[in-house]
Amino acid sequence: MSPTSTAAKGTLSNADFDRFRDWFYRRSGIQFAPNKRYFVDKRVTACIDDSGAANFAEWFARVRLNGDQQLDRQLMNRMTVHETYFLREDYQLECLTASALTDILRTQPSTKPVRILSLPCSTGDEPYSIAIWLTEHWNRIEDIDVEIAAMDIDTESVAAARVGVYGLRALQRLSLTQRARWFTPIGNSEFQISEDLRGAVSFSVGNVCEGADMRSYRDYDVIFCRNLLIYFDEVSAHRAAENLFGMLRPGGLLFLGHSESMSRVTSIFEPVRYADATVYRRPLEEDA
């Protein structure tokens, strides 16, 4: 028996690719189909080169066995997309209005406002997108009030979100009609979101990993927490999941990023498979 792991520079051997793919799925919930091989090879080999490791085996041992947080974060940054813009992953917003809110209303009186929390809200693109989507697409919006709260750990992001000024790139998925309806041009190719929306979303600063910070966020019907947990180490992801659970009312729903899975972190949520997306529910009835 002899090792046969060889690969051209800039690529992984088939065996190394398989090992990496299986581990990375357990680590992040992100699964790479065979047609993503080039993407994975390119980014992983870049991580190996940056780390100074001699080869995949040495680098993988440092990430996998030594728990090198710096390498882990570098890997996650390379393997994921860092963009924030309006109506990002709008199929989840479609899921919200087509299915999720119907379930929410089944388990609470319609006289009560629907409470939605967006975190991390960054510069406000997501909570404002939720407000725009609900106003344009939810047929109950005229008779049921919706409260939208938003939170981020970064004080500067929250301050920017409150001001609500965006460049063209953030607005790329909005139609001209939507831009005209919800934004005011302020020069330099920048647009400020309408005063109505700025006044409708409550922004605050908080850290989802801090129990004390999160204790006062309670009874939300829906939480959007997309593309955050994958960046946490395992202990922090556990704490964040516990806090998210506590922030939802029983029956409340949690939206994660499209490639994220709560099942790798905890089993206290129930996965709910809608036509457009899988979301996670705090069970209505908890044992004892």
Next chain:
Amino acid sequence: MAIVKRTTPTPDATTDAAQIAQDRRSGTRDIDGLLLQLQKPDSDARRWAALDLGGEPAAVSALAARLAFEPSRPVRDAIVTALVETGGEPVARALAAHLHSEDAAVRNAAVGALALIPATAELVPSLLDDDDPDVRVLCVMVLASLHDPRVPGWLLGVIEHDEDANVCGCAVDVLSEVGEADMCDALAALPGRFPDDPFLPVAVRATVVRLGGVIS
């Protein structure tokens, strides 16, 4: 438009926050108060108490003891999170004792938590030497996620010396992820120790291929 500003106070000034502050002042959220709340009938109160006890070495034995019979899954999960946050060898020892539990939920909770605590590594040699093969299997499951450079060596020791085929089979499976190419010869020798086991040759072959070796 029915997107409305919160009608309840902002989180910074909620009555909840004020209540917590009041609780802190009155001492009901000190360790003794939280340990009392850990016994309350309301599962949400127990869950919050467990989480608030995270990082408190003085609460380790009470949390670990509660884990053994806590009926609520969310509370069990909160206890595990709290114990992991506290970490250290006392926590690892308390959790390792649960690997002998008759309750699968408790055993699984212990495995998940032990894998997240670096100090677990100090207990691995004794756990791999446990008389109960089920405990050794659970220890190998812990090794599947434990961050420690000694993991491949411990697994190699299992496939070379453990007398239970199931324990060895689990180790082969984990080695497919954390093993090294120079372990292929030891892997290849394993089925010879258990000639009646039909599963091991298949598992070994898959792992050797995964490690970049070839079956000669």
